[in-house]
Amino acid sequence: MTAPERLNGAEALIKSLEMEGVEVVFGYPGGAILPVYDPLLDGKLRHVLVRHEQGAGHMAEGYAHATGRPGVCIVTSGPAATNIVTPLADAMLDSVPMVCITGQVSLGAIGTDAFQECDTTGITRSITKHNYLVTRAQDIPGVVREAFHIATTGRPGPVLIDIPKDLVDANNPDSYFDFDWPEVPELPGYRPVLTPRDDVVTEAVDLMLAARRPVLYVGGGVLKARGANVVLELAEMLGIPVVTTLMARGAFPDDHELCLGMPGMHGQFTAITAIQECDLLVAMGSRFDDRVTGKVATFAPDAKVIHVDIDPAEHGKVRLPQVAVAGDCRIVMELMVEEIKQRGPEAQADIAPWRQKVSGWQEKYPLTYKQSAPGEGLKPQYVVERLRDLSPADTIVCSGVGQHQMFASQYWKFNYPYTWINSGGLGTMGFAVPAAVGAKVGMPDRTVWAIDGDGCFQMTAQELITASIERIPIKVAIMNNGNLGMVRQWQQLFYDERYSEVELGQDLPNYVQWAQSMGCVAFRVEETSEVDEIIERANAINDRPVVVEFRLVEEENVYPMVSAGASNSDVIVDPSQQAALEAERAAKATDQSSDGFPTSIADTHQNASS
Template sequence: MAEQMTGAEMVIQALVDNGVEHIFGYPGGAALPIYDAMFQQDKVQHILVRHEQGATHMAEGYARSTGKVGVVLVTSGPGATNAVTGLTDALMDSVPLVCITAQVPTTLIGSDAFQECDTVGITRSCTKHNYLVKNVNDLSRVMHEAFHIANSGRPGPVLVDIPKDVQFALGTYLGIDEIGPSRHKSYHPATAGDSKAIEAAVDMMLKAERPIFYTGGGIINSGPEASEKLRELAELTGFPVTSTLMGLGAFPGSNPQWMGMLGMHGTYEANMAMHDCDLMINIGARFDDRITGRIDAFSPGSTRIHVDIDPSSIGKNVRTDLAIVGDSGLVMEEMVRIWRTKTNQPRTEAIAPWWEQIEGWRSKHSLGFKNSTTTIKPQHAIQRLYQATRGREVYITTEVGQHQMWAAQHFPFEMPNRWMTSGGLGTMGYGLPAAVGVQVAHPDALVIDIAGEASVQMTMQEMSTAVQYGLPIKVFILNNERMGMVRQWQDLLHGGRYAHSYSESLPDFVKLAEAYGGKGIRCSDPALLDAAIEEMLDYDGPVLFDCLVEKHENCLPMIPSGKPHNEMILPDFEDDIGAVIDEKGRQLV
């Protein structure tokens, strides 16, 4: 029923009505009425962060691991501007967020008041939609609408800016039922997909000789049912499957049809198959530059089917021969249905030569590396971490850099929503707060941030949040004392001139962990690594694990900038130490 309440109370009631259980935020003067209303209820738990950027990344981790909308609450001015990085990150990676920002009173807007900024203007380009609410009687509708927009169509962040006087004002609150179906008057995303176009796609799939499923984060965003449909579709067709960084986990990493990740640091077999395929079925990916490489040389002989819920993504970067606008899960469900009416059998014999070619590329062992008995190789560290966590409910977040790519290459995922990373924006400092958000959502799960020593320092203060709320996140730092990816590019493109890509003064991460009230572990000996990882996993609290790794290891394979997929740099297996292992830990020589 409609009832009278203050704007601040409306915010809390709208959160409850939209199923919100946790909110990540930091108080300030303009937000105090909302915080006062928060204090007087117990249905929504507030997690106090240490920086507003951390709040947005926590909400991202929460959202990506649950499929729910992540919620952020910050104050005006610097509170809002500090959230911009996370909002942009969420927009690039299609993460559903609602960010509530406080604003100075309406009478002071435009006067350069204390802690005032043009929040709506600043965030217009980094949100899916934003609002400035000047009338308290609009507030309940706007809040419900924000959740609908954030979590429908292509998900993304929505910002609601609420002046302080609107928070104090008394008005009429309308619940979701009173307002009716929450719909923005100009926002009606298509979901089902055109059935004739889907049937045409299936007909193309039935004729292809060298097909490939190119999958992306849109499948993850569609929900766990979409991942099941991808698995069913792959089994029905017999086609090989690859994925973007954001799509990892939609298809099982142990499945023989899985070719590994695609793109700049993808596998040789995935990139060569993409280059040589005759039919590319893109489902829920957006042809970003880290996948395509040189556009004019990208998959030059293929016919391209593109399935995406966002019509603006189709034809934006790469020409598409058949476009299907719709939800990935629903489109694949229809593909499965139509395929069964036409054949109900995989095209095993027809594409056998294609699989023979793919196996030839696989024999290159492109994720292999030279191991060492004296220095921990970062790839080996990831593999040992994976082996130690098998059979457990594990969620992985990452920072951004070499460690991120090594994690994507060497830590296989069997299920969706277990991999949280910053893809489009590449935000250093994402992983630690994202791990906090994931742990809030899954308190009994094992949550690990695979980090770099440079990236993790950007939001290190959120260790304090983890300790305060008893969140036992594990931060596994691959410490090479370098900004590894920057150093690698300086090696390849700038003559080895390491301009500010290394740190001469790093913290003692063990002491730092202890200073925050957590546990610190350091390991530099490969022979002691397994035991140290077990110690980390056994500790019932937040851990910083300082894993000292080879300083000059490059992340390979790699497509050099401006090169096509068939011109990859592969690892060199000549080894004078002994064991050389592949991506699954098997000895090759």
């Protein structure tokens, strides 16, 4: 038995992080957190000095997405805390495990409008899974233990620890105590349910075996549960078509014959339509986000729903399920696989006609775009395709928010889990560059591409300085169309082409010079013929960050598209396919389809009312 170590609050904080197995923290020092930065010098933690606190938060998220381990950031009080509000909200909506430590003014100064004081726990209450204001130095180890436990278990999420300066101040005798690393605490109000009730699993399997038109609707919860291998086993066992949401790209291989791609507003026609026409929707760690459902009342109108989620509050939040399964997706799927095996292959209804119908849609309405003519600028879809084909198969792709995000999700082939990192729920522009830095720190041997928009890039580009100085060789593709492309698309389609404040211009800033000034190797690509060569050169650089500016056509819309508030059955496809689709819809509306499936809810309603 060694004598307990006498530490002060700051030393105890660093030691607690080390005890939790933290290897890297993303941070930025300042007044109230100063005492914590002193023992940091003597510890084993790697500290990545960011250029803006928002960057620290998104790096912690990128690190967590890529590794599955909690991302950690440390910033000071006041403006630093408010700067990290966006990443916290982002992590909350996308269930990212993250622990954020903020400095606070001394206990006695709280509430006095002290310098750099803000009510951090109050501000972040609704955008964290839990938060703490520490009031005694000796509570620090226990709070850190609890914070990591809460951030990483159940439905993961961000946890914030606000620490007043005097508790970590080496000059304050009251900040010293005998360090004791506690057991994971018993929290009376927090016991996530991981294992589902047997009877609901049986009920779910009954429906899955009886379904004639099933779809497996895989969400980010499958990735959080490390369940990609089990979802593959389950899908193959049943031959059930799979859609992967924006948060679940890579949870099921895009190249698999059962994969229909992404559902939702800019999803693939087949993914959207299969959901509309299925008789059983198996939601696995997905949350019926409005970008997936479109108009809820007409979403998957004929489907019974099985909803598997570790968070029971998701059950019935949007759509009332016939069977609600509360539990960890991986555990639930393992039990399902077991039970389906026991019942034997003859227990399943024939879904061959359904599979055939689905393949028919895939053949008829694949993703498509028209290549640009020389001198016109590049097509974003083409750039994503070439990046995809010329980069290693396990490349990690990070994106910002907007058209480029949708093109990246659509045209990349995600065949491995944890290779797609984006801001799905909050839709945070500027996410890509810092998230890529975090991902690369966590996965240094992998190629990391940030596919970013020009608008997004301008929001957080300064983190490339961090990347250069810290030797974090990420790659950034700026999809420069000189516009806020997604907003422009909406103004074109829904605001009568009245373009209001969407034009950024392609020439300012000079991205190449800007990137070079931040220590990056930089290229500009203007012609389709140059794309491959520059991507190959970018991929060959592995000792510093690379930025490639792709000069795009100014106007290119993302298709397919479901208009806001519209039914998914009214999805608009690429202009080259739309006429055929409308002809098909018209024919089906007058002539009830011979195979007995109503082709869409719109048709069903028309038939019912005529």
